[in-house]
Amino acid sequence: MVKLPIYMDNHATTPLDPRVLDAMMPFFKDQFGNAASRNHKFGWEAEQAVEAARKQIAGLIGADPREIVITSGATESDNLALKGVAGMYREKGDHIITAVTEHKAILDTCKHLEKEGVRVTFLPVASNGLIDLDDLKKAITDKTILISIMHANNEVGVLQDIREIGRIARERGVLFHTDATQSIGKVPFNVNELNVDIASMSAHKMYGPKGVGALYVRRRNPRVLLTPIIDGGGHERGMRSGTLNVPGIVGFGKAAEIAAQELPQESARTFALRERLRTTMERELDELYINGDMQNRLPGNLNMSFAFVEGESLLMGINDIAVSSGSACTSASLEPSYVLKALGVGEDLAHTSIRFGIGRFNTEEEVDYVANRVIETVRRLRELSPLYEMFKEGIDLKTVHWATEN
Numbered sequence: 001m002v003k004l005p006i007y008m009d010n011h012a013t014t015p016l017d018p019r020v021l022d023a024m025m026p027f028f029k030d031q032f033g034n035a036a037s038r039n040h041k042f043g044w045e046a047e048q049a050v051e052a053a054r055k056q057i058a059g060l061i062g063a064d065p066r067e068i069v070i071t072s073g074a075t076e077s078d079n080l081a082l083k084g085v086a087g088m089y090r091e092k093g094d095h096i097i098t099a100v101t102e103h104k105a106i107l108d109t110c111k112h113l114e115k116e117g118v119r120v121t122f123l124p125v126a127s128n129g130l131i132d133l134d135d136l137k138k139a140i141t142d143k144t145i146l147i148s149i150m151h152a153n154n155e156v157g158v159l160q161d162i163r164e165i166g167r168i169a170r171e172r173g174v175l176f177h178t179d180a181t182q183s184i185g186k187v188p189f190n191v192n193e194l195n196v197d198i199a200s201m202s203a204h205k206m207y208g209p210k211g212v213g214a215l216y217v218r219r220r221n222p223r224v225l226l227t228p229i230i231d232g233g234g235h236e237r238g239m240r241s242g243t244l245n246v247p248g249i250v251g252f253g254k255a256a257e258i259a260a261q262e263l264p265q266e267s268a269r270t271f272a273l274r275e276r277l278r279t280t281m282e283r284e285l286d287e288l289y290i291n292g293d294m295q296n297r298l299p300g301n302l303n304m305s306f307a308f309v310e311g312e313s314l315l316m317g318i319n320d321i322a323v324s325s326g327s328a329c330t331s332a333s334l335e336p337s338y339v340l341k342a343l344g345v346g347e348d349l350a351h352t353s354i355r356f357g358i359g360r361f362n363t364e365e366e367v368d369y370v371a372n373r374v375i376e377t378v379r380r381l382r383e384l385s386p387l388y389e390m391f392k393e394g395i396d397l398k399t400v401h402w403a404t405e406n
């Protein structure tokens with residue numbers, strides 16, 4: 001029997017790998033030193049551990065350790081990237097290009113910058129979730145200082161062609177930042193092969209601890225300079241002051257090392273599980289819609305809408321499984337996800353969408369359990385649905401005149 005509840009929401013956060021916890025433990029106990037203490041063994045040990053972790057993090061993305069700025073997570077990394085470039089390159093220009101499907105850490109930072117006079121272009125996406133590279137080229141002006149396009153989307157798992165985006169940026173002399181929080185450790189990511197100048201990442205999306213992340217900042221060709229958003233003490237080469245979270249950083253390093261070693265096997269394994277989940281549901285149910293491109297996609301992501309069911313009832317029916325829905329609770333109502341909206345998914349289908357996030361610790365048994373629970377629940381709900389009955393009888397629902405309509 002599988003152990004319940006089942007965790008299948010690995011885009012929200014990932015469980016801590018036990019090997020990561022083991023690596024962290026000494027730094028909560030005897031090795032508690034401040035990495036900035038230069039006068040004694042406690043400090044030296046902490047600094048050594050941080051530098052070893054920095055090497056592991058850099059190694060995962062093909063960077064130099066000196067290009068890794070430790071932060072509190074990807075939200076801070078995104079803030080530092082955008083505000084740091086906007087501040088440092090103000091003389092050069094005042095225009096940033098991003099996309100409508102970015103994480104709120106990017107979108108809200110852009111809105112903040114707009115209030116300070118920065119102009120932001122929010123590129124649309126096609127129904128597969130990808131931006132149009134011609135749109136991008138057309139949006140670049142001689143005032144453009146930064147292009148910020150995420151690698152993998154956190155809802156639909158779609159992978160943008162960042163190698164090409166980076167190439168376009170470089171050709172035009174514009175810096176390129178990517179929020180790679182969802183992709184690093186899941187798919188190959190090399191800052192040089194992908195033409196990336198600045199990249200955000202977070203430990204808790206790759207089986208490390210919460211509250212620690214990093215910003216990759218290129219040192220040469222081009223050398224990127226950032227205005228800090230946190231001052232005091234001059235840690236992290238002046239780009240991010242504050243006493244370092246030594247246990248967290250050690251855990252992040254270990255998580256990066258494991259990811260680098262196990263990435264090929266792990267991505268093949270999560271891909272196989274994802275496909276097993278998808279094909280089982282597609283075999284047993286009709287009227288399923290996949291959101292986002294199936295080719296350019298994270299191996300462990302499946303985002304699917306189930307027509308003719310009610311979103312909340314569906315989630316209630318599978319409440320021993322942790323997944324995310326395409327609706328977000330706002331103060332008054334259920335709002336469909338802005339990402340699905342941007343892909344052109346209708347409100348009904350957005351409300352009945354589920355994001356399955358398969359990760360390192362999911363098993364085949366769990367996938368089978370989840371598939372069966374979803375299949376049972378959707379069948380049961382559709383048996384109660386007059387709309388589904390009409391659909392099965394071949395009535396075109398668009399032509400039906402409802403009594404309540406005028």
Ligand SMILES: *Cc1c(COP(=O)(O)O)cnc(C)c1O
Binds near residue numbers: 012201
């Ligand atoms: C989770 C996530 C973030 C925020 O990361 P934190 O470390 O939780 O602040 C930013 N961007 C993307 C794409 C994410 O998935």
